Amino acid sequence: MKLKKILPQAITLLVVILIFGFFTMNAQLNMENRGIDFGYGFLSQESSFDVQFSLIEYSGSDSYARAYLVGLLNTLLVSILGIILCTILGVIVGIARLSPNYLIRTTAAWYVEFFRNIPLLLQIFFWYYAALRALPLPQDAEAIFGVSYLTIKGFYTPSLIWENLDIFIYSVIAAIIAIIFVRIQAKKLRENVGKHLPVLNISIAILFVLPLLTFLFGGVNVGYETPELKQLAKTSFKFEGGLSIPPELLSLVIALSLYTATFVAECVRAGIQGVGKGQREAASSIGLNRKQVLNLIIMPQALRIIIPPTTNQYLNLTKNSSLAAAIAYPDLVLVFAGTALMQTGKAIEIVSITMLTYLTLSLSISFFMNWYNAKIAIVEK
Amino acid sequence: MSTLNLLRPSKDNLQSNLYLGSFLVGISILDVFLNSFLKLNITSFLPSIISIVLPFLLGMFGFHLMRIEFSGIKNLDRLNKNINTNNFNAALTLLIIFLIIKAIPPVISWMILDANISGDSKDACTGSGACWTYIKVWFKRFMYGMYPNEHIWRVNLAFIFLVVLAFVGFVTPQKYRNLLTLYYVVIYPIIAFILIYYLISGGEFGLEWVETGAWGGLSLTFIVSFFSLIFCFPLGMALALGRRTELPIVKYVSVGFIEFWRGVPLITVLFMSSVMFPMFLPEDFFMDKLVRVIIAISLFEAAYVAEVIRGGLQALPRGQYDAAKSLGMGYWKMHIFVILPQALKLVIPGMANTFLALVKDTPLIFVVGLAELAGMLQMAKTNPKWLGYAMEGYVFAAIIFWIICYAMSKYSYNLELKYKTDR
Numbered sequence: 001m002k003l004k005k006i007l008p009q010a011i012t013l014l015v016v017i018l019i020f021g022f023f024t025m026n027a028q029l030n031m032e033n034r035g036i037d038f039g040y041g042f043l044s045q046e047s048s049f050d051v052q053f054s055l056i057e058y059s060g061s062d063s064y065a066r067a068y069l070v071g072l073l074n075t076l077l078v079s080i081l082g083i084i085l086c087t088i089l090g091v092i093v094g095i096a097r098l099s100p101n102y103l104i105r106t107t108a109a110w111y112v113e114f115f116r117n118i119p120l121l122l123q124i125f126f127w128y129y130a131a132l133r134a135l136p137l138p139q140d141a142e143a144i145f146g147v148s149y150l151t152i153k154g155f156y157t158p159s160l161i162w163e164n165l166d167i168f169i170y171s172v173i174a175a176i177i178a179i180i181f182v183r184i185q186a187k188k189l190r191e192n193v194g195k196h197l198p199v200l201n202i203s204i205a206i207l208f209v210l211p212l213l214t215f216l217f218g219g220v221n222v223g224y225e226t227p228e229l230k231q232l233a234k235t236s237f238k239f240e241g242g243l244s245i246p247p248e249l250l251s252l253v254i255a256l257s258l259y260t261a262t263f264v265a266e267c268v269r270a271g272i273q274g275v276g277k278g279q280r281e282a283a284s285s286i287g288l289n290r291k292q293v294l295n296l297i298i299m300p301q302a303l304r305i306i307i308p309p310t311t312n313q314y315l316n317l318t319k320n321s322s323l324a325a326a327i328a329y330p331d332l333v334l335v336f337a338g339t340a341l342m343q344t345g346k347a348i349e350i351v352s353i354t355m356l357t358y359l360t361l362s363l364s365i366s367f368f369m370n371w372y373n374a375k376i377a378i379v380e381k
Numbered sequence: 382m383s384t385l386n387l388l389r390p391s392k393d394n395l396q397s398n399l400y401l402g403s404f405l406v407g408i409s410i411l412d413v414f415l416n417s418f419l420k421l422n423i424t425s426f427l428p429s430i431i432s433i434v435l436p437f438l439l440g441m442f443g444f445h446l447m448r449i450e451f452s453g454i455k456n457l458d459r460l461n462k463n464i465n466t467n468n469f470n471a472a473l474t475l476l477i478i479f480l481i482i483k484a485i486p487p488v489i490s491w492m493i494l495d496a497n498i499s500g501d502s503k504d505a506c507t508g509s510g511a512c513w514t515y516i517k518v519w520f521k522r523f524m525y526g527m528y529p530n531e532h533i534w535r536v537n538l539a540f541i542f543l544v545v546l547a548f549v550g551f552v553t554p555q556k557y558r559n560l561l562t563l564y565y566v567v568i569y570p571i572i573a574f575i576l577i578y579y580l581i582s583g584g585e586f587g588l589e590w591v592e593t594g595a596w597g598g599l600s601l602t603f604i605v606s607f608f609s610l611i612f613c614f615p616l617g618m619a620l621a622l623g624r625r626t627e628l629p630i631v632k633y634v635s636v637g638f639i640e641f642w643r644g645v646p647l648i649t650v651l652f653m654s655s656v657m658f659p660m661f662l663p664e665d666f667f668m669d670k671l672v673r674v675i676i677a678i679s680l681f682e683a684a685y686v687a688e689v690i691r692g693g694l695q696a697l698p699r700g701q702y703d704a705a706k707s708l709g710m711g712y713w714k715m716h717i718f719v720i721l722p723q724a725l726k727l728v729i730p731g732m733a734n735t736f737l738a739l740v741k742d743t744p745l746i747f748v749v750g751l752a753e754l755a756g757m758l759q760m761a762k763t764n765p766k767w768l769g770y771a772m773e774g775y776v777f778a779a780i781i782f783w784i785i786c787y788a789m790s791k792y793s794y795n796l797e798l799k800y801k802t803d804r
Contacts, residue, residue: 009630016634023661030660101470102463103477117786118779119741122755126779129762130772319646325748337652347656355645355653362644 027348040353042344043068049339051330053246064340071335072357078252078331079318085257086317087310090264097269108265116262121323123259127251128327138229139237147226149239155250156227159243163221167214175210179203248329252321260317264310271306272298304376311369315362322358332357398446399457405443409436410478417483437475444471492776503767515770516777519761523777526597526752536600539580543573543607570611577604593671594750599781601753605675606740612679613739617686622716624687625694635687642684647742650677655749674746682739689731693724726800733793737786754778 031038043065050060054070055077096108115123133152136142141151148157162168179202186197214220227239275298283297324331325338332354341350413436415421422432444465452458464474495510498517506512516523525533546569550561581604582591596604623635642650654677655670662668697720705715725732747756758774761767 005628009628012631012634026663027660030664033664099470100463100466101474103474104470107477113787114783117737117741117783117790119744119755119782121744121747122775122778122782125755125758125771126775130775133771322646322648323745325648333646333648333652337649341652341656347660351649351653351657355649358646358649359641359644363640 036345038348040349042346042349047340047343049343051335052328053249053330064344067340068332068336068353071330071332074329074335075318075321075324075331075333078249078256078321078324078329079314081253082256082260082317082321083314085253086260086264086313089257089261090310091268093261093265094268094272097265098272112262112265115258120255120259120320121326123255124251124323124327127255128247132247132251137237138239149227151239152247153238154247155245156239157243157245158224158226161223161225163223164214164219167218168211168220171211171214171218172207175207178206178210182206246329248324248327251327252324252329256317256320260313260320263313263316267306267309267313270309271302271304274305275301300376307376308369308373311365315365318361318365319358395449395452395454398449399452399454402443402446405439405446407443409440409443409475410482412436412439413479413482417486436479437472440475441468441471444468444475506770511773511776512770513773515761515767515773519757519767519774522598522761523754523757524598525600526757527595528591528597528600529595532591535580539576540600540603542576542580546572566615570608573607573611593669596671597752598757599754601746601751602740602743605671605678605743605746605753606736608675609678609682609739609743610736612675613682613686616679616683618690618721620683620687621690621694624691639684639687642681643688647678647681647745648748650681651745651749653677670749671751674749674751678739678742678746682735682742685735685738686732689728689735690724692731693726693728694720696727697724729793729797729800733790733796737789740786740789741782754781 044063046061047064047067048060049067051058051067051070053074055073056066056070058066058070093108093111096104097112099105099108135150135152138149138151138153141149143149148155150156182197182202183199186199186202189195189197215222227244230238230240232238279297279301280293283293288296321331322333325334328334337350337354341347344350412423415423427435445468447457448461448465448467448471449457450461452461465471491510493510495508496513497506497508497510498513499505500514501518502514503512505514521530521533525536528536549564549569553561579586581596582593620635620639623631624639626632651674654673658673658677659668701719701723702715705719710719743753744755746753747759752760755778758771758778762771762774
């Protein structure tokens with residue numbers, strides 16, 4: 001009996017140890033033979049390569065560690081933009097799939113069937129090499145709303161120039177803290193005295209009024225800079241100033257959000273369909289009005305079904321953003337596992353750092369979601 | 382009372398409202414139709430902005446007039462229920478109809494009317510539409526990669542054999558049915574490997590050796606997804622069982638394995654297989670790039686398969702385990718005869734999704750230098766003789782992948798219905 005329990009475990013352990021031992025031994029031998037030493041010291045060396053697009057100051061004289069940071073931030077930027085857009089689109093399409101209108105329902109269903117059955121890489125290629133290449137040159141571009149330009153070299157739009165931005169950010173943080181405080185107090189009031197406060201209206205008021213005050217008294221000011229067409233050579237034009245979004249980022253975000261939105265839409269549909277009809281009827285029969293039924297009965301239950309699979313889709317989107325390497329958007333994989341690896345030749349170190357980064361991102365999000373799930377789960381007797 | 386009350390359509394003035402309403406909707410659709418197909422603008426005498434909005438307004442008003450509840454006319458009631466429940470729905474209906482009408486002519490003229498397919502060089506493409514000549518000329522490359530033209534029959538033959546052998550399950554007599562699992566899990570993969578090794582790769586029996594670097598196109602997509610699929614399924618099943626056992630070491634090794642592969646993107650796994658994995662092997666040990674890629678994808682997908690199967694195992698009621706144990710079954714007997722058949726039936730949709738994801742992930746192998754369909758497109762696109770036809774290539778590849786994936790998802794849906802047993 002005891003042997004039955006120990007033997008499989010011993011074998012597993014032995015196999016794992018053997019595989020790891022075999023790999024480490026070979027790796028040591030190989031590195032010795034090729035004269036490569038193992039270590040992460042290269043991270044502080046000068047990187048001496050340039051990155052097309054970065055959110056922080058970066059030049060070739062910075063270290064590899066900073067190049068890593070540039071790549072990580074670019075990955076996060078794509079992921080966050082993609083998550084926001086795919087949620088908006090996914091919720092709309094998911095609800096549209098349940099519409100009583102036959103045309104809307106069918107259109108939404110076709111959208112889902114179409115976009116999720118084509119490989120994401122192909123979609124990214126399509127947007128980058130075919131669709132966005134059909135856009136006009138900078139000098140021929142027509143203005144959108146008079147200030148923004150969509151050209152073959154990217155999207156140009158006015159950027160905001162802040163004065164005393166830090167005060168503004170502090171005020172937003174203060175507003176959020178105040179809202180949390182108000183919510184706690186309102187809950188106490190409701191449970192102890194039974195009085196309902198219009199929490200949502202108060203929160204919105206705080207969120208607008210506090211930052212607005214900083215404009216009047218805090219010396220915060222905002223201006224804007226519009227993109228201007230500059231002539232570089234006889235036939236070469238370029239937009240300068242303002243905010244410029246490179247076509248790589250555009251096509252990546254479009255493709256990722258269109259693709260992931262199909263999966264989010266299916267999650268939303270399943271969630272809403274998963275709430276029993278009896279729940280709605282029971283809620284109406286105890287005298288709740290339509291808004292209360294939706295807010296207090298349907299949504300909390302639907303969200304419980306929607307959130308876990310949707311989080312999985314967000315994780316997938318973040319991991320899929322690594323396809324950026326295929327169209328030369330400088331994300332973590334391209335900058336670090338591509339260029340830096342090519343220059344240093346430190347395959348084991350660089351690939352392990354890249355994988356660990358994604359692993360940390362995924363695991364931390366899934367830990368958070370497990371915690372959240374446990375919190376909102378229905379407590380059964 | 383038969384006065385025409387336009388603001389409040391009801392059953393009393395059914396006829397007049399219905400006729401006027403359908404006339405207005407018809408006019409609005411006709412206007413957009415003429416505008417889009419024949420480039421005619423019958424409202425050109427109006428100011429431009431009104432001319433654009435007019436069909437929409439007419440349609441809205443027409444739908445408003447037609448919205449009569451319980452009219453007694455079957456088709457009208459059906460129409461109202463399905464596309465015209467309220468103003469918002471009517472507006473969306475009109476927008477979708479207009480969008481479809483507007484989109485059809487340019488798409489058709491690009492794909493068919495103005496397209497070229499004759500000839501065999503770029504000069505044949507003179508129209509403003511698609512240049513299908515490009516696809517025609519490159520077709521063999523898109524399907525077989527750089528595989529030598531005179532040996533393509535070997536790839537075809539291998540695939541025909543594989544497909545025929547896959548259908549064995551449908552014609553086996555009842556007597557040998559219980560051997561089918563063994564056939565599909567063990568014998569079929571071995572035959573497939575032998576076929577591909579000797580027929581496609583060659584090198585023996587007088588067949589010329591073709592290195593895997595020359596393989597490519599859609600056939601490579603099939604080869605990679607086929608082998609990954611075969612390897613990842615048993616591995617995933619073992620991991621799922623490992624994660625559910627009470628033996629701590631087995632359990633945590635499985636958990637660690639699953640969570641690791643699920644946490645990293647496939648592209649980094651492929652990077653690992655191409656640049657890091659050779660460092661872990663003995664120096665004189667050579668492993669083909671394609672083999673490394675298939676191993677990497679199999680390990681990656683096995684983690685996903687494991688999670689799907691675990692879902693099925695967890696969904697089974699405890700009573701099934703208890704009943705099997707009370708009959709005196711051991712661990713393996715219980716799982717093979719009682720638990721897994723039920724659990725696998727439950728996870729058909731999930732498995733289908735995972736396999737679909739696998740097929741859709743295969744284009745990624747281009748990062749390690751293997752050119753399947755998407756990779757060949759990239760190669761063809763940069764060929765100096767054929768610049769500027771990226772769109773045609775992507776449309777072609779998208780259609781092919783779409784057909785494959787859509788067929789797979791429909792097939793899995795049928796499978797799900799076939800094996801559905803109500804408990």
